[in-house]
Amino acid sequence: MKEKSSHKFIVYQMMFHLWGNTNTDLAFNGSCERNGVTKFKDVSLKALQALAKKGYTHLYATGIIEHATMEDFTAYGSPLDHPSIVKGRAGSPFAIKDYYDVNPFLASEPAKRMEEFEEMLERIHVSGLHLILDFVPNHLARQYYSDKKPKGIIDFGMNDQTDKSFDPNNNFYYLPGTQFSVPSGLDIPVPYSIPYIEIPAKVSGNNVFSAQPSKDDWFETVKLNYGIDFQHEEKTYFDPIPDTWLKLLDVLIYWTNKGVDSFRCDMAEMVPVEFWAYVIPKIKAIKPEITFIAEIYQPHRYHEYIFQGGFDYLYDKVGLYDALRRLMEERPEATVEDITRVWQHESGEFAEHMLRFLENHDETRINSPGFAKHNLWSTIPAMVVTACLHHGPVMLYMGQEFGEAANEVEGFNMAQDRTSMFDFWRVETHQRWMNQGKFDGALLTKEEKLLDEFYVDLFQWVHAHPAIQKGHFFDLQYAQNEHYPKRKVYSFLRYTSKEKLLIVCNFESKQSYSLDIQLPTLAKDMMNVSGVNCQLIKAFIPPTSKEFSSTIDGAILPPNSAYIFKIS
Known part of the structure; x- marks a missing residue:
């Protein structure tokens, strides 16, 4: 039987604006200046060497590309976002404001933010690591505006016919004759007196065709138009190629030429597979070794997104993650037969294309009352299965290796089970591992050190054994x-x-x-x-x-x- 090639790289997800923050004196709903924020320089050679030593091969840096925020960087060319359409002081990393820029608050000198990003990327590569960047193709911030776009690039929506609810070459969907209304019940920490005006209202990112979405909708984003008329039986208009496809191809080319190694594609299943089949081969023609990872939650569509769309890897959330979580929670119905059912569905054609994990920014922390009920060691059998079941990649979320409980209330994020991506805050266990730049874990508890040693031991063991690799x-x-x-x-x-x-x-x-x-x-x-x-x-x-x-x-x-x- 022919042996397969190895896909077993190990991804370390960093919520980037939190990763390097060492401030322990934090204020509820605090600004980046008050509470602290990662700077590109914090991802130093010493930090990268410490991560590489743990066995990671890829860094998934969530929240690099500029997104809407309540911070004011107008002095550096970044327009001010209206606070009523921003989630949290930091804003959502998935409400992209300028596809050709990075967040100014991540730079020591905001005017030189792109240079600082490029220097960090070079350090990542010198350390033998690879960078995975978010590509958010389904939606943009409501006030998208690029002040850093290359010559010849036209902003999304600039040439739209806003009197039409749908047109194949519009970048957005519209609700003619309406005005957008801010969702009720929002607690906005930055006072404002001038109302946000959007006429006509655009359709929100999670396909909500309402001029007033709810606060639980993706109200801070607008849905991108790929040539699908949702209001008329989802009829498609893919020939000629829609303008949105061309604009997003330009974005991918831009970051590929910057040296990015992989794209994690947010909510890829909300974008037609035909688009991926169009753009992925074009990017791989520029950089054959680049990889595409899809966030997708519909197992019946796995086959088409791999073999038609061209994705290298898909999130294995509705599958192995859900099965292992039931076992770790010791639910009455939990059985390891669920693991067998997962591989039976995924085996053969695409098991090697599944990226597996026990935590990411969307899911609750293992060491929280709603998950493993503080039984940290339920991680052992679950993570061994996650890392060893087949030979696709594995992902760990920063703080997971120390049993981070995420039990602080930060501001916009009020749930005491997830690390906030909307607030300027910290990851407490990770801070103690960083130990003011020593990256030695000296401030961790004995139990946290033992858990970290398990992850390091497992990842290094995986790297050393061809049977697990391939x-x-x-x-x-x-x-x-x-x-x-x-x-x-x-x-x-x-x-x-x-x-x-x-x-x-x-x-x-x-x-x-x-x-x-x-x-x-x-x-x-x-x-x-x-x-x-x-x-x-x-x-x-x-x-x-x-x-x-x-x-x-x-x-x-x-x-x-x-x-x-x-x-x-």
Whole structure:
């Protein structure tokens, strides 16, 4: 059987404006000057070397491209945004205000912000890392205006026929005869006396055809028009190529030429697959090694976005993440059979195209009451499966490796379970790892250090083993006898012609299990082995566990643990 190439890179997601902030004296709804904010220079060679040492290969820097904010940078050419259409003092990283600029507040000298970004990108590459940049194709800030656009570029909406609700060459959708109304119930921390005027009202980013969206809608954004007439049975007008497609191709070309290594494409499923099939080959013609990652939540569309659209990787949220979260929460209905169902749907054609994670900026923190209920060590079996199930990429969100609980109330973000992307704040555990620029974790608690050591150990182990990097996969659940705890223990094989591994994960938080793993004849034939000898080569166990075994015979698998055996 032919062995596959490796896709197993490891992504570190940084909420960029929070990443380098060392300020601990924070004010509710504080400004960037009051509360602090990351500067490009904070991503120093020392910081990058510390990240690379942990095993990361790619940095997903969320919130680099300029977005709408309540901060005033008019002195540096950036128009002031009306505070009634901005979420939080910082604003949403996904309400892009100028596609050809970076956020001024990220620069030590805002007038030289692009130069500072380029210097940071060079440091990233010198450190052997790659930069993933957000590409937000579905919507823009309501007051989009580019003061940094290259010569010949025309802003979105400048040539729109605003008296038409839809036109194939309009960049936005309109509600003629209406005026936009700010959602009711907003608490806006920056006072304003001049009302925001938008006539006619534009359709909001989450396809809300209303002149007054709710505060829970993406009211701060406007939907981009790709040539789909939503009000008339979603009829498409893709020939000739719509103007929006051409404008966004120019954006991708601009950042590709800057040296960006990958694009994480926000809500890619809300953009027609035909657009991706048009732009991705053109960008890969410029830079063949560049990769495209799609945020997508409709499994029935995975195939078309990979094989028609041309995406390299898709978010595996509605699939493995949801299955593992149920197990980590110990819901009554949770079973490892859900993992089997995930790979059965994804296997063969596109398992290697799935980017897997346990946290990102949209999801609740593992170490919060609504998720793992502060059982940090449920992370072990879930993360081993996330990293080892197939050979697609893995992502970790800053602070996850220390058990960040995100239990502070920042301002716009009032939920005590997610790190805010809308406020100027901090990530408390991450701050202590940074330790004022030493990046040594000296201020972390003993438990936080042990959790971090688990992630580092796992990622470095993944890098060192070809069977995990590019090996084949075999699910063993179906072959186990009646004594095997099928609801809580998940077993699988990863193998190449030279390395064969058995991985067993226990999702039970309190109970140990004796191991009696059956290897079916089919598995032996596929691995080209007859007699089987299993030797334990790696054990990921909670620090509270004392149980350990060097062989599979009679081995006891502790709660929230994972054993990896070498088959010879």
